[in-house]
Amino acid sequence: MALETVDKYVSFIRELLQDENNSPYRYSDTSIVRALSIAMPEAKKLRPDLFIGVTIPTFTVNDTTVVPMDEMYRLALAYFCVGMMQLRDDEEVQDQRAAAFMQMATAKLTQVA
């Protein structure tokens, strides 16, 4: 199953960012993991039911720590992290693309589509 742990999220997010060659990476592990930590309370704000009985974790390293998220909504976290990465001031990134990912993350949490 995909996207159970922090390292699988980081790997998937790098795919979407086209940042898979470590020479070095354009986006560091630290910043992606931080975005994942920020994504959790943002998701809870929209969907508190997904966190019943769950303490929101803070991730610090790219490892095999489990990300407590229902499998139906894991893609929303990944989209949020991609959006967060692309909000940075970077010539490779367009603001529209960042906004699109943030909107997709919200839509994934609040709509069926």
Place this chain on the structure above:
Amino acid sequence: MSAADITRLMNNARIRLAGATDGLLQVELFNVMDEFFKTSNVWNEDIDFPVGASDPANTIYEITPSGPALINMLIGVYIVDPNHTTERGPLTGAFMSTPGEVTLQTQPSSAATYRASVVLTVQDPTKRDGYVVFPAWVLAKYRDVILDGLLGNMMSQPNKPWTNTQLSVFHMRKFKNKTAAARVEWTRNNSYRRQAWVFPGFARGSQHGRRGWGAPQ
């Protein structure tokens, strides 16, 4: 509850509530069952408690259900005949200002066992798997009512993938109507075309003077 019944209920809910998690369904199922039991009164239990001969007036008798349940209302208190302990015996005056605390209108002159008939509703803790605990026959008999309540409650939640105000009103209306029907069935002891009244206590519950009629009054 039987596993097959609860699985059927959850599957019915899941296919109508795209994106809903089981944890949230369990939370709302607790709310639905609480409302259903408080409105319909269908979950009853008889609880015996001893009354001493020298107990002073207004003594409070604590009664506790046998399982995880909350006492909602007192239907009546009966004096158990020691020679017919399986029957309720004659009705006596009693109050329950606080759920679970019974006070008798008049104290007996000799020690006796009293039997409180109460209406129950759900209470924590739920089972380890998160499901609320209530009698299996309730889900078997009222599965459509419970499903309507569950769908109505879920669809009324704001900003969720399964939010649907129109269908929420539709299902809640069905839930309210069917719950009211369940209450009527309860007052008639689930008997077809039975009268809502009974013979009074001095006739021992029937025209023939038999005992043991165990129904709400």
